[in-house]
Amino acid sequence: xxxxxxxxxxxxxxxxxxxxxxxxxxxxxxxxxxxxxxxxxxxxxxxxxxxxxxxxxxxxxxxxxxxxxxxxxxxxxxxxxxxxxxxxxxxxxxxxxxxxxxxxxxxxxxxxxxxxxxxxx
Amino acid sequence: xxxxxxxxxxxxxxxxxxxxxxxxxxxxxxxxxxxxxxxxxxxxxxxxxxxxxxxxxxxxxxxxxxxxxxxxxxxxxxxxxxxxxxxxxxxxxxxxxxxxxxxxxxx
Numbered sequence: 001x002x003x004x005x006x007x008x009x010x011x012x013x014x015x016x017x018x019x020x021x022x023x024x025x026x027x028x029x030x031x032x033x034x035x036x037x038x039x040x041x042x043x044x045x046x047x048x049x050x051x052x053x054x055x056x057x058x059x060x061x062x063x064x065x066x067x068x069x070x071x072x073x074x075x076x077x078x079x080x081x082x083x084x085x086x087x088x089x090x091x092x093x094x095x096x097x098x099x100x101x102x103x104x105x106x107x108x109x110x111x112x113x114x115x116x117x118x119x120x121x
Numbered sequence: 122x123x124x125x126x127x128x129x130x131x132x133x134x135x136x137x138x139x140x141x142x143x144x145x146x147x148x149x150x151x152x153x154x155x156x157x158x159x160x161x162x163x164x165x166x167x168x169x170x171x172x173x174x175x176x177x178x179x180x181x182x183x184x185x186x187x188x189x190x191x192x193x194x195x196x197x198x199x200x201x202x203x204x205x206x207x208x209x210x211x212x213x214x215x216x217x218x219x220x221x222x223x224x225x226x227x228x
Contacts (some may be wrong), residue, residue, distance in 0.1 A: 046208075046219060046220075046221050046222060047165070047208060047210075047219035047222075048219070049216055049217045049218065049219070060215055062215075062216040063216060064122075064216070096164055096165075098164075104153070105152070105153050105155075105170060105171040105212060106153065106212040106217075107155045107167055107170035107171075107176075107212065108155070108157075108165075108167065108210070109166075109167040109170075109176065110167075111164035111165055111166070112164060113163070113164055114163075114164050
């Protein structure tokens with residue numbers, strides 16, 4: 001079965017770029033049936049969908065974050081990545097990656113275990 | 122963005138109780154509504170997709186209903202492992218949005 005695992009620094013300084021990678025096992029990121037997504041969770045704002053990337057590299061990013069988010073996919077490593085620039089304390093959150101069904105309807109399954117990223121100097 | 126409002130925000134219930142959680146969308150999301158369960162320190166887990174379809178492996182005591190703007194998650198005969206926080210999510214119109222969650226606690 002497909003499993004996802006987030007990795008990356010747990011501490012990022014303000015104004016710097018947060019970079020996370022999600023490694024997919026038990027399945028391929030090149031399967032056209034799925035998008036690969038990032039979600040974050042904070043106590044204050046709850047669950048927030050950040051965006052998704054398709055294996056072709058096409059993306060759909062939440063407009064609230066679009067100016068700061070880039071996503072990429074590395075099919076050779078079966079990974080996809082998130083970069084969030086100019087971070088502030090408000091970007092402190094647990095970040096999850098998840099697989100999304102590309103057809104209709106869409107749902108998120110499975111999810112990675114999540115990784116806490118703290119923005120602090 | 123579509124606002125998803127869950128009610129109640131929390132509830133206390135006993136084992137074997139039947140509970141319902143409501144989710145209201147600020148505009149129609151047709152049946153593109155999912156439900157997730159989250160336990161402390163864990164990722165959300167998909168329970169119901171497309172408003173009423175039970176995800177494989179999820180016990181049949183979980184059920185979902187609704188369309189348009191009003192949706193319900195029902196848990197029949199609550200079990201100890203069901204005490205958790207539940208979230209609805211719409212995937213009809215981007216950006217996809219989640220409800221604020223309903224925490225189910227032991228009475």
